[in-house]
Amino acid sequence: MRDTLVDMEESDGAQNASFMRKTKLAAAFAIVLVIGFVGGMAAGTSGSYRVFSNISLFDGLSATPDESVDLSDFWRAWNALNTKFVETNASSTMPTAQERVWGAIEGLAEAYGDPYTVYLPPEEAKMFQDDISGNFEGVGMEVGIGQNDTLTVIAPLKNTPAERAGMRAGDEILMINGTPTDGMSTDAAVKLIRGPKGTEVAFKVMRAGELIDIRVVRDVINVPTIESAYDAATGIYTISFYSFTATATTQFEQAIRDMRTQGAQKLIIDLRGNPGGYLDSAVAIASKFLPKGAAVVTEDYKGNRENIVHRSSGAGGVGEGVQVVILIDNGSASASEILAGALQDADRATLIGTRSFGKGSVQELLDLGGGSLKVTVARWLTPNGTSISDGGLTPDIEVERTIEDFDAGRDPQMARAIEFLRLGR
Secondary structure: OOOOEEOOOOOOOOOOOOEEEOOOOEEOOOOEEOOOOOOOOEEOOOOOEEOOOEOOEEOOOOOOOOOOOOOHHHHHHHHHHHHHOOOOOOOOOOOOHHHHHHHHHHHHHHOOOOOOOEEEOHHHHHHHHHHHOOOOEEOOEEEEEOOOOOEEEEEEOOOOHHHHHOOOOOOEEEEEOOEEOOOOOHHHHHHHHOOOOOOEEEEEEEEOOEEEEEEEEOEEOOOOOEEEEEEOOOOEEEEEEOOEOOOHHHHHHHHHHHHHHHOOOEEEEEOOOOOEEOHHHHHHHHOOOOOOOOEEEEEEOOOOOOOEEEEOOOOOOOOOOOEEEEEEOOOOOOHHHHHHHHHHHOOOOEEEEOOOOOOOEEEEEEEOOOOEEEEEEEEEEOOOOOEOOOOOOOOOEEOOOOHHHHHHOOOHHHHHHHHHHHHOO
């Protein structure tokens, strides 16, 4: 595996010599895995981080002023604030000149109207670097900006404080510890949510039109990856993916070997609530199904850079005679959408469930010397050219799983997948 950083999704950038560090982030929109780190990453092995959006780090940025831009209004505002501002009980302490520069950069990033293009001041940038070094205390859920432009739970990870406290995929987070989230970026939200083990964070969420208060006690998070099972009565083998970690490919290969040992010719891949992970893992797993050279996903730079097409290695492992169903829902994002979209477009799998989250943008993390700037530079396209960020993937067979189903322990989506594989329709 190459040296890749898989966070929401990002270009390899191997052709760009200015990259300080080649990174590949394949997972969800500025999806943020709130287990104590800003970018949703966990330290791993070579290709060494787990993430939820592609982010690459590089230097060599130009500091040459753009002489075509009139900055007179900016300097008028700077000087006015510098000479006229008076501290009050409602204001914070007087910012330093450097803090004002950081604030200006933050406002510049916000002006682009993209929730994933954000500036991280030095303190937050350091937190980000600490996170990818292995600080894993938090609540254990993925958050992002949902279809209604609200801070949304993409998925609580299995057996984490968030799941145990009752957080669910699709919950719209309205307040965090009493702070309204309207207009809040995912990075700002993570700063409020994260914290040391044993401390509490209070959420007010909207679920199916109902306001709910949920309190979560932070803890050390162990990110789950894969579980598998064989049902001899139906002949169906099920692989449940919780995240695309650095070990996901190896664990998938082990599950496939077990599937072949069992003689199963019907497979369910459950990607519900899977917020993503390594791009390399998604491509490697798709390669178990697709012929060598088949497109898995394209990074579309819209003419700013040559597009990058990630292709199947043709590793094999799952024969064409195996019937495949993939379960998706609004908690399936980024790397999950890449795998599901590739197999759907190749007519290699039938998608059942509800529309996926739709995290299909690619971010680069730029080191500005003090802070860092995350910039959306591209979008993910499925092999047929569908933009994942344009509303997510549409299932071939739409089946809802309501709150009532969830509370009663019913799973109509899984039941429909079993029915489809048994009856062929």
